[in-house]
Amino acid sequence: MQMADAVASDARVVLTRDRQLLKRNAIRYGYWIRNTDPRAQFTELVQQFDLACRAKPFTRCLCCNGLLQSVSKAAIAAGLPPRTRDVFDEFHRCCGCYRIYWRGSHYQRLSRLLPRLLGIVDSLHETGPN
Numbered sequence: 001m002q003m004a005d006a007v008a009s010d011a012r013v014v015l016t017r018d019r020q021l022l023k024r025n026a027i028r029y030g031y032w033i034r035n036t037d038p039r040a041q042f043t044e045l046v047q048q049f050d051l052a053c054r055a056k057p058f059t060r061c062l063c064c065n066g067l068l069q070s071v072s073k074a075a076i077a078a079g080l081p082p083r084t085r086d087v088f089d090e091f092h093r094c095c096g097c098y099r100i101y102w103r104g105s106h107y108q109r110l111s112r113l114l115p116r117l118l119g120i121v122d123s124l125h126e127t128g129p130n
Contacts, residue, residue: 015045042117052118058107066096076100 007014008026015031016022022030031048035041046052059068071093077085079100088102101107 039117043119046118055114055118057110057114058101061094061096061099061101063099064094064096066094068092068101069095071100 004014004021004024004026008028011028013029013031014021014027015033017033017036019032021027022032031045033041033044035044046055060066061068069092071091073085073089073091076091076093080091084102084104088104090103092101093099094101
């Protein structure tokens with residue numbers, strides 16, 4: 001199945017730099033992203049679709065977009081890397097694919113970056129997984 005057909009069957013919005021893709025009849029909702037830099041693209045989309053006030057960072061899985069839920073360390077300890085098991089105590093698991101998340105260095109970097117990209121000043125730590 002081609003992407004255009006898959007998008008049409010799910011009534012999804014296509015975000016693309018490919019103008020030809022947006023001209024296909026199967027695409028009902030689409031937006032041509034003008035910027036080529038990934039960070040500028042993110043900011044463009046946040047502004048175009050007024051997403052800053054609705055952003056809920058760190059609540060969805062990066063792989064399957066499933067919701068993240070708190071999980072006890074004991075329940076997942078066997079599957080954690082040793083250093084992670086020793087250093088971190090709070091974990092979240094995807095309800096869809098069961099991927100495990102914790103507030104490591106990636107989380108720290110994104111916590112500093114997202115407020116700038118979203119154009120907000122408030123700390124995102126309060127909206128992250130608890």
